[in-house]
Amino acid sequence: MSKICLTLTEDSLKKCINSVEKHGSEIQIVELRVDLLKRSEQLKINNFKIDIPTILTFRKSVDGGLYNGDEEYRIKILELGLKSGNFSYVDLEEDLIAPNLEELARVHNVKIIRSFHDFNGVPKDLADRLLRIKRSNDELPKAAVMIKSTEDLLLFYKESLKIKSIEKIVLGMGNMGFNTRVLAHKIGSFLTFTSTNGASAAPGHVTPTLLKETYSFNNIDWDTEVFGIIGNPVMHTKSPAIHNKGYKSLGLNAVYVPFEIDDPTIFIKIANLIGLKGFSVTVPFKTEIIPLMDSLTTSVKEIGACNTVVKINNKWVGDNTDYIGFITPLIKSYGTLKGKNVCVIGAGGSAKASLFALREEGANVLIVNRTLEKAKVLAKQFNMEYSGLSRDNIDIIKGYSDVIIQNTNVGMHPLEDIDPIDFYDFTGNEFLYDVIYTPKVTKFLARGVDSGCKILNGWQMLLEQGYRQFKIYTGYDYPIV
Structure with missing residues (x-):
């Protein structure tokens, strides 16, 4: 099964060892990034010794590292590390010609990881190139490529699966490539890389804690x-x-x-x-x-x-399942909606599930939106009333104020300081429902609380729609504790 590798991003060996101790129960391999160390610490890497197999890496800037100096010094430091006998692997780039390093690795029983990095996308011959870069049968080929599009991602999986039974390290960088890190075992990657909080060593790194606890990485198999x-x-x-x-x-x-x-x-x-x-x-x-x-x-x-x-x-x-997620917590918190007058703020795509659910529950609904035409289209679709979202329409809004539902992204970052209905003075009798869950209390809800209104945010909505999805996917009810 694929292993979790912690890339050490600290600037001193002592700090690196502290990180290993902190995450020791979550990781199987460590990568010491020499290029991230202070120069004085680089000269001491022969003293770095831990109980977990360690990869020795001194990454150049062209390959995503920080080192911009001459090759003679870089090779000297790598030699120092190999002679120490404290490393299980050494990462040598595809274009590095250093026979002495390869000989030292063999003498000290250090496995060579032969790597290449492509920050421009996924090579069309990724599988063949991974096999070509090996200079001997016992080398471990590695490719780290940037996933910039869904097309890149498709190519990545196609190429990786061609050689899924071949021992290798292959990963997609960036947000679009994150899934490849979690599914490393599914594509036959020997390991997946992680970093500590706030110090990602490469685009797409997450903490080993997240991989282990959220994704149960060590349990993923064929x-x-x-x-x-x-x-x-x-x-x-x-x-x-x-x-x-x-x-x-x-x-x-x-x-x-x-x-x-x-x-x-x-x-x-x-x-x-x-x-x-x-x-x-x-x-x-x-x-x-x-x-x-x-x-x-x-x-x-x-x-x-x-x-x-x-x-x-x-x-x-x-x-x-959005409509179930929307309506279930509202009924639990407010009660029956049959015959109630409900104002829905927003006429975007996310409002459709809410309107469908409210119609099924028998509520009388007014859709208000700054772009009146959008409100009109949805009102026609769901047989509801509509109006503009402005002070000029305050009287009609008051007529649908048993429940006021905020169904837009206004209130989320970067719009957290905006209240979409700031012209409306709450009486305290309104029930306010904001589908946003981050922040927990939007400006819209906070103003309602100050006026004595009961409120509900979107967190339970997220859970409820997820619970229904879980049932659809697995056939099991979600195990709510």
């Missing part, structure tokens, strides 16, 4: 079922923590991974290639994904948005 979430951006999502916690609690051999993409059509090819069992869909792809499905549930057809995709009988089925 039989692990893979689920995920697509979006852009998506790395901020809390969904992996929710789903993976459920898998772990029930003892399921499954993992849920974020895929930051720019093309859902190409992603479907990736999903088929790596055997995804299902995936969640977040902005901006909830509409774009619909034509790519083999079949759709009634909720998707009526809402016009899909947030859940599952493979059934080798066919992709589009579903929607």
Whole structure:
């Protein structure tokens, strides 16, 4: 199985050892990045000795490191490390010609990692190049390539899977490549790299704690079922923590991974290639994904948005759990909505699931939006009233104020200082629901609290839609403790 490697990013050997001690139970290999050490510390690397197998790396800036000096000094330091007998591996770049280093490695039983880095994308011959760079059969080839698009990601997986049974290290850098780090075992990568908090050694590094605790990395094997979430951006999502916690609690051999993409059509090819069992869909792809499905549930057809995709009988089925996630906590907190007058702020794509759910519950709904035409379109679709979002329409809004729902991104970073309905004076009788969960209390909700209103944020909504997805994906109820 793939191993977790901690890349040491500190500037002194003592600090590096402290990091190893802190993460020792989470890692199987360590990489000492000599180029990140102070020069005085570089001259002492022969004294660096720990109980965990260690890779000796002195990375040039052209390959993503910090070293810009002459090769003679770099080779001298690498020789010093190899002669110490304290290293199990040494990383030597594809273009480095240093027979003395290779001989020292053999003499001291140090395995050579022969590496190349490409920050421009994924080479079309990635698999062949990985095999070509080996100068002897016992070398371990390594490729670190930047994933800049969904097309890059598809090529990466195609090439990596061609040689998945060959011992190698292969990884995709950047946010779009993060999934390749989690799924290292699925592509036959010997290890995956991590860094400590606040000191990432390469684009896409996360902490070993996150890999072990959130993704159960050490338990991923050939039989692990893979689920995920697509979006852009998506790395901020809390969904992996929710789903993976459920898998772990029930003892399921499954993992849920974020895929930051720019093309859902190409992603479907990736999903088929790596055997995804299902995936969640977040902005901006909830509409774009619909034509790519083999079949759709009634909720998707009526809402016009899909947030859940599952493979059934080798066919992709589009579903929607957003409306369940939205309405369940509202009913639990407020009670029945039948006959209640509800104002929904916002007429974007995310509002559709909310409006569908409110209609099904029998609420009287007013849609308010700054762009009146958008509100009009949704009002026609769901047979509701609509109005502009401005002080001029305050009287009609007051008529639909039993529950006021904030269904836009206003209140999230970088709009956290804005209240979309700041012209409305709360009486304290309104129930306020903001679908945002970060921050926990938006300016809209905070003003309501000051006026005596009861409030609800979007955290429970996120959980509820995730719980329903979990059931669709696994067949099991989410193990709520």
